[in-house]
Amino acid sequence: MQLINRDTDYAIKALMHIAKQNSERIPVSELAKILEIPNPFLRKILQILNKRGVLNSYKGKGGGFLLASSPDKIFLKDLINIFQGPVKLNECIFKKSICPDIKICALRTRIDALEKHVISELESITLASLLEDGASLHS
Amino acid sequence: MQLINRDTDYAIKALMHIAKQNSERIPVSELAKILEIPNPFLRKILQILNKRGVLNSYKGKGGGFLLASSPDKIFLKDLINIFQGPVKLNECIFKKSICPDIKICALRTRIDALEKHVISELESITLASLLEDGASLHS
DNA sequence: TATAATGATACTAATATAGTATCATTATAA
């Protein structure tokens, strides 16, 4: 069971690096080399982040990517949503419902509560918070 | 992002039904019909539950499955472990580590805490608790 | 001893994830 898949992982690493460039446009080719991520794959990821408003892109010579907003406005939850869809802890089990009355189903109640907790935690984790306290890429 | 996959889902439903049979052996064929799960698929799942000590099985005519322990000793966490492996919220992102010092990495700290919370919740959900309060299968 | 059950296990199908390739567009600078 995996909370963060590879797309999201790469996105986080790339965003952390971009955030540290202080408004210097950084092209995919450079990022890919530094982060050891296959160039075309990273490119696809950054294109998606651009479409979804997390990054701004600049075409042509001297182009590249920049954060579209400040790191404290970029939430882990949103990145997970972009690449993996909404956090749903209970999809399958409740499709063909396990209990007759939603209100009194113990499982549903508890899984829903757990889901809320997870989502609110993910909402509280920002790119800024990842950059604090010396966190940095070292690969 | 999915906490409970189809194997685990079917396992829960089957176990709930078996639990209600009060020591009456129930064969896969019957369960499969009631739960509308493909027979050979459910069979595989019950065989695994048997191997892992959650169910006892009885071969031959009049055979079938029975809970190996009381419903308050069967934990959701164990079912997830059996079919989906250990709950790991952070695998991918920390493999090629994102921060140089585990102790001070904000992301790791928070995801670890979240993981602990999720696991302890799953440990507190038993088959018995799912059977309480009128919860029952209706498909 | 036929039969109704599980045990073991190998196989196939479908889906999701990961990664590649390529042509089009655009901005810059020599």
Place this chain on the structure above:
DNA sequence: TTATAATGATACTATATTAGTATCATTATA
């Protein structure tokens, strides 16, 4: 004004995981 260095769009392939099937062996019972 044109070569070039960048992204945009998009279709494709490969791999892994999940879901499901098939089949033969074993065993207990009536």
